[in-house]
Amino acid sequence: AALKDGLRSQVSAALKEGRVTPTELCQRCLALIKSTKFLNAYITVAEETALKQAEESEERYKRGMLVYGIPIAVKDKKNAAGIETTCASNMLKGYISPYNATVVQKLLDHGAVLLGKTNLDEFAMGSGSTDGVFGPVRNPWSYSKQYKEKSVPKCHSEDEESNWVITGGSSGGSAAAVSSFTCFAALGSDTGGSTRNPAAHCGVVGLKPTYGLISRHGLIPLVNSMDVPGILTRCVDDAAVLLGSLKKHDPKDSTTIQDDFKKKKLPNLTDVSKLSIGIPKEYHAPGLSSEILALWSKAADLFRNAGAKVVEVSLPHTPYSIVCYHVLCTAEVASNMARFDGLEYGHRSDTKDSTESMYAATRREGFNDVVRGRILSGNYFLLKQNYEKYFVKAQKVRRLIANDFVKVFRSGVDILLTPTTLSDAAPYTEFIQEDNRTRSAQDDILTQAANMAGLPAINVPTALSERGLPVGLQFIGRSFQEKQLLTVAKWFEKQVQFPVIQLEEVKRHDNAVFQHQKSASFS
């Protein structure tokens, strides 16, 4: 692990010094994508365009781009011109977007190479990356030496095949892709925890920026008022680089703001004694595993021992967050999904009896039960007779939740420290015992209050559980104080020394360049 820091900037340096070309790097990633196909992390691998971009990147090298030649993957919920954008739904199977999402465009402009589109829950509705039309994503850690050593003895009677664990979601494909070294960074999206949750389960960094910092133009929406593009990387520094290349006011997204987040390198925090870390007691939620609870207090001690002020704080409206989220989310879903009628694009049913019956059949065939269920409840909440009772009330509770954070930060707390998930990743067979709605309600519980309040939050991989699976902790910062958040996260990352995943598939590709790549980062 000590190697990790030493090699941190080697890929980028190797690229810049010409010791490895973007094309070579891209080819190796593509090869690794093939050998890890069983993870089902990618929906579309854009081999041809990726190689072309890599080639172009070589020509443009002298421009000193921020992510020059770096292979990245993008959740299949963001539009990339000329590549299928499916949202893991029958509704958009085969849909080729004519335009790039602003975030995709920015990454390409900064010299990145787009490898492909990653798997997710249909339209990002889920917390396991198990409910998409292309099948579930498998957590790379299921195949790690660490997991196999610790968990197999326990259940050796079972078929190893049924032992694999979920990635979490909904950006599970992106998390798995970063975790398995098939790309250096990936974009996800985060509406209720969809970036941080799979990041925690897959042992990668997952950053949810402040609402309004990064453009949503081209991100197919789940809940417009909470969605943000998420960033998944193998270390905090990389997340900072990516954020620096993405953030900026976008005239195409009226909810983005002008801001002064500098593209400077993150400073190395040496003194945390001036920091005040808040521990919100409500995050000691029902179902929180004792393992994670112990890790959480250990982390608090780490800060305390380093001289930081660690205080217990209260965010009293947190318990109402989930129901409130459910109402607001389904209402916006019902509205956002109204455009999928089969007329302009996407799936269209063969039913031709009338326009209405064509709509009905198209939507029945195009959406899965989860999406249809949310549309149904959302429309119910928006009915004239229910609007005040549910939607308006939920908006008021949302305000109270946001105010909780304002009060805590006003009291002098700089950063909140919480768990990201209740436990480590569940085996798929166990996960699917519960329905999507129940699962989402449980799994989002620690993450989605930050979306309600629009605050920046980050998952930092912290340790391995008893079963040898990653566990992460979450830092929540003040609005638009990404720099402070990332600086603290970076300090913490350095203290915990999270282990590198040991994967057979990666070992097989082991050579000089992959040494660099394996060692995590490009920044």
Added chain:
Amino acid sequence: MAARGCGGVWRRARQCGAGRPGPGPAPFPRRQRAVACNARGGAVPAGKSGLAPWIPVVGLEIHAQISSNSKLFSGSQVQFAAPPNSLVSFFDASLPGTLPVLNRRCVEAAVMTGLALNCSINKKSLFDRKHYFYADLPAGYQITQQRVPIAVNGSLSYSLCIDNKMSQMVTKTVRIKQIQLEQDSGKSLHDDTRCQTLVDLNRAGVGLMEVVMEPDMCSGEEAAAAVRELQLILQTLGSSQAVMAEGQLRVDANVSVHHPGEPYGVRTEVKNINSIRFLAKAVDYEIQRQIEELENGGTILNETRAFDSKLGCTVPMRDKEGKQDYRFMPEPNLPPLILYDAKSLPANMNHQQVINIDWIHERLPDLPSVKREKLVEQYGILPEHSFTLLNEDGLAEFFESVVNQTQMKPKKVIGWILNDLLSYLKQHSLTVKESPVSSFLLADLLNLLEKKEISSTAAKQVLVELWKGEGKTPLEIVKEQKLELLQDQKELEQICQAVIDGQENE
């Protein structure tokens, strides 16, 4: 049948619309109107039964397409009669992931219109989504302003003549409830023979101002006069071209009837009205239909009806749109629309980024009512003539141009403009701009008349020649046709002598 019905209403409605002068302007125009209608007693038609008279109530919802280069939330061009689906951005087609970006020009047009209609402009207004499924509504919802519109509580004064006599005009006021910004829909073309619907999204997303007029009117004629005045205002402001035939101004009328002292009756909404003349007809037909229905023991359904201009009547529309629950929701992709005035304008704000209501107010052009007053005052013409001058596009300018080029008194010029020029143009269905006689030529002619070089009869003869548009000047025509008045005493004496001599010879 229908035509006869209309005739009956027309007479009655005019009586109602004319009214006797009420007790002066009242703060509550609606109540005043109800009383005015009611007070006339005999003037309001008693039903066949001879019992209580009926009071018709008419409110209007007017959609004016904003005159702008691009659409309300996208960069697509706005253009009438372009090839189908040639003006469609990704946003207009509701491609997933696209977001609305508000067009500044559309906001300014709505502010101008609000100010011209005496509205208070809301410094903060909001956008909402109104949901319904329709083939020409690609997103499945329309972005509109349901909760807090951009302008509220205004009024519009309009005039109409009594008994079709231009000399007897009354001025009335209708309250403007609100003006809201919203998206236009696309167009569906139904091909019944092939059972197909073709969708054209060129119009989808074009900016509309919905102007809601309170039910302060009580006849087709009043509704028509109010809409005509609104049309003139919009055209003067340039906020909408407001050509009804091109769908830039669309009027839906809410009509009900009730007995004096009773609550308003059940109302119907009449759609599909595409000219001001048809608006008057449609409203009057609907009033008469409702009265007849009620007097025959029937009931009025709260329904949407379409005006059939060929038959001159309204017919129920089959769509159930009116009964839908639109499931309104705040538009999450647009922050509140904040407007400023001189007081609230932040000092360090980039002027490109803000809209200053006061700045727009100061730059409003003269509205039609002011223009008319000025014409009456400046040229001493009759008020009703000022209406005619403004009602024809370009006529007031033509008149002023002629006046400026002649010594003839404006009061005399107006006669030539209205009796000769206008009637010729009407006969030949020409606009003022298409007139074969320019203001310069007409002024030239009137100057000859004014200098007594030709007689008035000769002037008319010259004008007949001028209409041919052969490029001759009035003087050339006068000389060619020897139409000059003789002013030489000797020459005149000679002619007289010659006539007398001729007599004597006989």
